[in-house]
Amino acid sequence: MQPVSATDKAPMMSLRGITKQFAGVEVLRDVDLDLYPGEIHALLGENGAGKSTFSKIIAGVHRPTRGTITLNSERVEISNPLAAQRLGITLIHQEPISFPDLSIAENLVMGRTEGSLLKRVTWGEMTRDANRLMNLLDIRIDVTKPMRGLSIADQQMVEIARALASDSRLIIMDEPTASLTPKETAILFRIVRRLRDEGRTIIFISHRLEEVRALCDRVTIFRDGNRVTTDTIQSLTDTDIIRLMIGRPLQDYMHKQGTTIGDVALEARNLTLPGTFEDISFTVRKGEIVGLGGLVGAGRTDVAKAIFGIAPAQSGRVLINGQDVQIRDPSDAIALKLAFVPEDRAIAGIFRSLSVEQNITAAVPDQIAPSGFIRRSLEKGIAEAQVTRMSIRLASQRQPIGELSGGNQQKAILARWLLTDPEVLILDEPTRGIDIGVKAEFYDMIGALAASGRAILLISSELPELLALCDRILVMSEGRLTANILRAEATQEAIMFAAVPKTTRQIEGVA
Amino acid sequence: MTPVGSPKPVDALDSAGQQPTATVSAPQSGREFAPARPIWQVLLIRPETVTLALLIGAIIVGSQLSRFFLDISYILESSTLYSEYSIVALMLTLVIISGEIDLSPASMMALSACVFASVFQAGAPIWLAILASFACGLAMGAFNAILVIGFRLPSIIVTIGTLTLYRGLAQVLAGDRSISHFPDWFVGIDYREILDVPVPVILFTVAAIIVGLFLGMTIPGRQIYQIGTNEIAARHAGIRVQRIKAGLFVGMGLVASLAGLITASRLASVRYDMATGGELQMVLMVMLGGTYIFGGRGTILGTFLASWLLVIIATGMTVANIVVTSQLIVMGVLLITSIIATNAIYARSQR
Incomplete structure (x- = not known):
């Protein structure tokens, strides 16, 4: 259970010089980061600081303008979300994107059906598989029911189960607790910790400092598209974190002339x-x-x-x-x-x-x-x-x-x-x-x-x-x-x- | 709703205008705008260009087929068969530019004409029957509008539904018989001419000018394009989207009942199956005129030219002794070609 320190293992993923431009505007600048197996790593920053873009690059949603990604000492190109999934990387969205009218079991196998176009879907096998996965997570939901009608929390559990189904080694969670109740958050945290203890890496994006403190091992702070710092959570106080998130010197565009304020x-x-x-x-x-x-x-x-x-x-x-x-x-x-x-x-x-x-x-x-x-x-x-x-x-x-x-x-x-x-x-x-x-x-x-x-x-x-x-x-x-x-x-x-x-x-x- | 407050006149234009120019910095990265297009390109992406080219081509081919073809009075005479649809197509152009569609007008023609004929047959004076027909058109258009705008249902589904519903009502009302014996002055509008031009053709041309001016020169016309281009932005800009769309659907009902009356006059009788399948011809005219099926683009000139194109092609095929059944194939191919052409042109012009 003890947090992994940055030195005792080889990184599972190394990112070097990651830069991203959208329409000529640089939103990420030369970001280097190492991710280790068995850690929960928080990304923090203001809106637009670059943390979402960064995680989307890892998940293959965006391609970096420059920079290299090494996965298990091998250079990889993550050109699309499917490629990411094949490499064992899963991004779990804040509001999970799923197929609401298909069953939970069908959603679980979505995207990993391999083989020929005409290969038969064996429904019984699929349901058994799905039940096995849900049991792994200690979740009791009827997998033959449609996704529609599940709570956001349960939908996220399904997404996590899906990550397990494709045996993801790196799971990115973008503000997963934003719409969860405290009880659901507790369950989620228990599962996330178990995933870490199995040696998986979890990237956790959240604005809630106390959650980050309760769950994460290391923190990376982004500001204006730059990585400002990466450190263990114990070595940073809340004040430190907030200062680092916003810490640029106040630029002096004080354009407001003294005006008279009326009614x-x-x-x-x-x-x-x-x-x-x-x-x-x-x-x-x-x-x-x-x-x-x-x-x-x-x-x-x-x-x-x-x-x-x-x-x-x-x-x-x-x-x-x-x-x-x-x-x-x-x-x-x-x-x-x-x-x-x-x-x-x-x-x-x-x-x-x-x-x-x-x-x-x-x-x-x-x-x-x-x-x-x-x-x-x-x-x-x-x-x-x-x-x-x-x-x-x-x-x-x-x-x-x-x-x-x-x-x-x-x-x-x-x-x-x-x-x-x-x-x-x-x-x-x-x-x-x-x-x-x-x-x-x-x-x-x-x-x-x-x-x-x-x-x-x-x-x-x-x-x-x-x-x-x-x-x-x-x-x-x-x-x-x-x-x-x-x-x-x-x-x-x-x-x-x-x-x-x-x-x-x-x-x-x-x- | 509006408070009486006395807004003091604020100098809107000067205060913010003085400073910014001083701080303009050179563009830092990328282009600030795309260069203007050359004239030929601007003309080529006009929606009517393809239609005009096809029209000229059709005239050339037609005149090779038969020397009767260049007889203008023959063409005008044949065109009266299409005038009713053409008039409705003008209104339909506005509906499609606004991003909606109405597939019920042919059924609306039939039901309003059946109402007209029934009221007349029941012994009412003919002006009352005409009034009843327009009232029916108004009600049908309003019903479409309520479903599409009030209940926020997709217009394609709603009007497929009302297409069937209105036709069914017409059948219940008129049964299988055809109603005729209208007064002489009412019958035979297609044989009446002003300056050698049949009245339906004149009606169509005048309607095209009026609708064209409305679309091109008035604020509601302008707003129809804006709604079709980006409905959310239109709402943010204070455009009364729902009111305009409702007006268009009601307008469709009224125009359809006018077309129904013209048809009744031309055929001298009314049956429930009047104009069956006519909605497809109308959509064909609008599409062939370069109006974009997803809204935001199109012109009345295009629809006007396209309806003449249809007349020329149909006449040409008749002159060339192509059986009516095969003519459908040509129409189908034309519709598909025109949609491909306009889509390709727009995709290109969007860059």
């Missing part, structure tokens, strides 16, 4: 959408930039969507300029001078195959068609003014917006909303996937918008961004507001502590 423009009172967020109350004043921090999945985007009428809250009130309003559809929100730049540009922002012009003017039909008919000259002029103002770089205003870079697409979406002359702007991760140079432009623009008296709610997972721009920072964790931090008191540590879920549950067998 309350947007107020949320007790907004609740069961299962998503609860009892959310806050205010944003004119000229104020209020940050909304937290981990991915904390419910920040859902609150924004509720306010903007995309998925309204079930109870609670929204007030604009002190007046109660009912927002049931984004068009209601726009009429109230709200604007929302969504997190996922490709899904909720751009019309990929339509022209830049059409994209910019999409939310202001009245401005381009005052008489009911679209006037090309108006449309062209309005779009041109925005392109110049935001310095959007393009070949032609009439080219499809999909042909522009991400940063320029984002500028066009912001331009669309500025045309509506909003008084309240909700910006959801406005600088995600954007080059650093263009980011600086966005910071300037956000600052200038606040300076002109607009109220801004800025959702961001980047702590330095929040610290540099915001007058006040709200933090959400697991659907609730956990902090309201004034600029003067805001530190990365304070935000991180509020963002990390405070599990009150008892974890069995802590250390």
